[in-house]
Amino acid sequence: MYTILVASLNENMKLAKLIQNHLEAMKIQSEIINLVDLNIPLYDSFKETNDGIPSKILELSNTMKNATGYIIVAPEYNFSIPPVLTNVIAWLSRSGENFRELFTLKYVQLATHSGITGNDVCNAMRTQFSKLGAIVAPREILTTYDKHIEEGSLQRILTQFISISQK
Numbered sequence: 001m002y003t004i005l006v007a008s009l010n011e012n013m014k015l016a017k018l019i020q021n022h023l024e025a026m027k028i029q030s031e032i033i034n035l036v037d038l039n040i041p042l043y044d045s046f047k048e049t050n051d052g053i054p055s056k057i058l059e060l061s062n063t064m065k066n067a068t069g070y071i072i073v074a075p076e077y078n079f080s081i082p083p084v085l086t087n088v089i090a091w092l093s094r095s096g097e098n099f100r101e102l103f104t105l106k107y108v109q110l111a112t113h114s115g116i117t118g119n120d121v122c123n124a125m126r127t128q129f130s131k132l133g134a135i136v137a138p139r140e141i142l143t144t145y146d147k148h149i150e151e152g153s154l155q156r157i158l159t160q161f162i163s164i165s166q167k
Contacts (some may be wrong), residue, residue, distance in 0.1 A: 002030040002165075003067040007074035007085035009036055011113040016073045019111060022158050030071070033060065035084045042133035043090040057091040063104060064092070069107035069165040072129070073141075073144060076114040078123035081128065104133030109157070111141035118142040137161045147149070 002023065006016045011138045016032050038056045039049060060128045064070065074085050093099035108129045112118040122140040129136050139157050 004032045004071045006034045006042045007082045015113045047056040061095045066068040079120040080124045100133045103105045108134045109137045109161040
């Protein structure tokens with residue numbers, strides 16, 4: 001089972017559904033989780049001390065522990081990672097004993113639909129997930145309003161990702 005984490009609505013959700021459809025055609029199970037819909041409060045240590053870890057973060061953590069790998073679909077915000085993704089990662093890193101627990105040696109495929117090139121958000125995500133211990137796939141899924149994903153290219157990227165993550 002692969003977890004598809006989407007850090008946006010609209011075009012990135014469409015991209016996530018396209019990815020999921022390709023996975024289904026490959027007989028690969030996946031689940032889309034829209035991080036926006038989780039409506040997680042902004043992380044701060046006082047909130048954690050007073051209120052604890054939000055139940056939706058604990059549920060997401062359990063889902064992620066059981067996943068073979070993650071596909072992260074996120075737009076580019078000011079040349080970097082969108083706040084909703086950063087916030088969820090902050091909470092997830094506090095949900096267990098080891099802040100890298102959910103990412104160490106997990107396989108991650110990066111994807112974006114961006115208003116510009118998408119290169120900056122993918123570079124930022126690659127750095128963050130690599131530092132958290134994940135094995136990030138070498139190719140990204142990049143789409144923009146002017147550059148749509150080619151079906152053959154998407155298929156090759158997903159096939160490569162499934163191949164490396166199921167070893």
